Amino acid sequence: MKVCYLIQTYKNPEQIYRLVKLIKTTSSNSFIIISHNFKSCSLNTSVFKRLKNVEVIPNNGVMMGSFAIIQGFFDAINWLVNHQIKFDWLINLTGQDYPTQPLYQIENFLSKTDYDGFVEYFDVYSQQSPWGKKVANIRYLYRYKHFQEYLSYRQRYVLKPIKHIVNSCQPFIRLDYSYGLIIGVKNFYNLFNKNFICYGGSFFVTISQKCAMYLNNFIREQPRILDYYKKTFIPEESLIQTVLVNSKKFNLCNNNYRYADFKDSRHGHPRILTSKDFSTLSDDNIHFARKFDPKVDSEILNKLDRRILTNKDINVNFKSNQMMPASQYLKV
Numbered sequence: 001m002k003v004c005y006l007i008q009t010y011k012n013p014e015q016i017y018r019l020v021k022l023i024k025t026t027s028s029n030s031f032i033i034i035s036h037n038f039k040s041c042s043l044n045t046s047v048f049k050r051l052k053n054v055e056v057i058p059n060n061g062v063m064m065g066s067f068a069i070i071q072g073f074f075d076a077i078n079w080l081v082n083h084q085i086k087f088d089w090l091i092n093l094t095g096q097d098y099p100t101q102p103l104y105q106i107e108n109f110l111s112k113t114d115y116d117g118f119v120e121y122f123d124v125y126s127q128q129s130p131w132g133k134k135v136a137n138i139r140y141l142y143r144y145k146h147f148q149e150y151l152s153y154r155q156r157y158v159l160k161p162i163k164h165i166v167n168s169c170q171p172f173i174r175l176d177y178s179y180g181l182i183i184g185v186k187n188f189y190n191l192f193n194k195n196f197i198c199y200g201g202s203f204f205v206t207i208s209q210k211c212a213m214y215l216n217n218f219i220r221e222q223p224r225i226l227d228y229y230k231k232t233f234i235p236e237e238s239l240i241q242t243v244l245v246n247s248k249k250f251n252l253c254n255n256n257y258r259y260a261d262f263k264d265s266r267h268g269h270p271r272i273l274t275s276k277d278f279s280t281l282s283d284d285n286i287h288f289a290r291k292f293d294p295k296v297d298s299e300i301l302n303k304l305d306r307r308i309l310t311n312k313d314i315n316v317n318f319k320s321n322q323m324m325p326a327s328q329y330l331k332v
Contacts, residue, residue: 001111003030003103004087006076008059008069009095010037015294016095017047018301024051026308027103031087033079035059035072055079065179066146067229069203070236077216090212092204096291098301100259100281102308109287116208116250118257120201121241131200140191140198140238142174142184143231149180176233184233191228199241204258206287211250218243257287275300282307 005023009016020032031053036043039060048054057079059072073092080087089110099106122129124136131139151159159177166175174184192198207215219226225243229235244250259281260270273281273289274297281289281304292301 001029001088001107002086003027003089003091003107003110004080004085005030005032006035006073006090006092007032007095007097008035008072008076008092009043010040012095012293013041013043015292016043018294019093019095019098020048020051020054022099022305022308023103024054026099027107028052030103030107031055031085033057033076035076064149065176065182065234066144067232067235070229070239073203073236073240074216074219077212081213081216088209089206090209091206091288093288094290096293097204097288098290098292098304099308100286100289100304101284102310106287110206113253114251115253117211117244118206118253118255119241119244120205120256120258121199121245121252121254122201124198124200124238129200136198136200138174138176138184139233141187142233143187144174144182144184144233145231147181147183151177151181155181179234182233187231189228191225196246197242198238199245200238201241202256202258203236203240204288204290205240205256207244208250211244214247214249215240215243218247255285257285259283259286259289260291272296273300275303278303 005027007016007019016034016036020034023030023032032051032055034043034048034054034056035058036056037059043056045056048056057076059068059075077090089107124131124140125133129136156177159175159181163175163177166173172186176182176184229239232238244252261273261277262270270291272291272293277289278300280286294301
């Protein structure tokens with residue numbers, strides 16, 4: 001069995017090197033595709049050439065809230081198809097994700113499951129939806145245009161009263177600056193109905209090869225639906241679920257086996273995990289967690305390494321409070 005790990009990245013090269021080294025050290029049969037935004041930061045791709053089945057492809061659009069993130073996801077699947085890369089499962093990650101248990105255990109779990117995918121999903125207009133009707137309407141019933149990726153504190157301060165006035169006095173125009181400056185216009189064409197329900201959930205999924213191929217074919221055979229989602233807000237938290245669940249072709253587990261802590265988060269950003277979270281991450285129902293940042297706490301990654309590398313006959317140099325250089329991480 002072969003698992004393909006899709007890692008979408010745009011910053012922190014040393015953290016990317018560390019994640020890639022860990023995956024290749026503990027899952028030698030895996031394939032890794034790194035979809036990297038070279039406009040955001042450089043990445044020394046030569047260090048990956050000594051590793052088997054690791055490829056880097058450019059993804060020059062990662063603007064949060066736009067279609068760019070999920071476009072990178074679909075581009076990567078299309079790359080796998082075009083290069084005839086065989087895989088059984090696809091797991092998508094970011095450079096700030098990390099496994100929480102040995103990969104052989106995760107892959108053994110996947111080899112025995114009867115599910116076709118592990119995908120968090122819910123009907124965004126149901127009573128069980130954690131978003132509520134208002135959030136669902138704002139995200140998927142407007143046509144948005146993105147004007148600026150990053151706003152300074154001063155720009156946000158100036159826009160705050162304007163946003164309140166615009167959004168509260170009428171229902172036709174929406175202004176938002178959660179992920180850069182965007183303006184939406186009410187879409188009077190509603191894509192969704194009882195036969196094509198709008199589903200939502202986490203962008204991070206573990207899906208079988210046949211789910212991945214279905215998604216790849218669907219977006220090419222249904223350009224109307226793709227064009228609709230391209231103009232929505234945060235489409236990566238709906239399109240995969242909406243396509244797969246509505247198809248009724250797959251046995252999906254409504255659990256993506258991921259962990260993130262959104263308590264007291266702002267604009268949907270989970271907090272950085274630290275060593276205090278280590279015991280929480282021991283749960284067998286957590287395969288991967290996010291976000292990690294060695295500049296905030298590197299020891300949590302060292303602790304996870306010790307757990308993941310148990311019973312592996314390799315020599316790993318754990319260092320506290322600093323990252324090893326890329327050449328050392330990728331020396332296998």
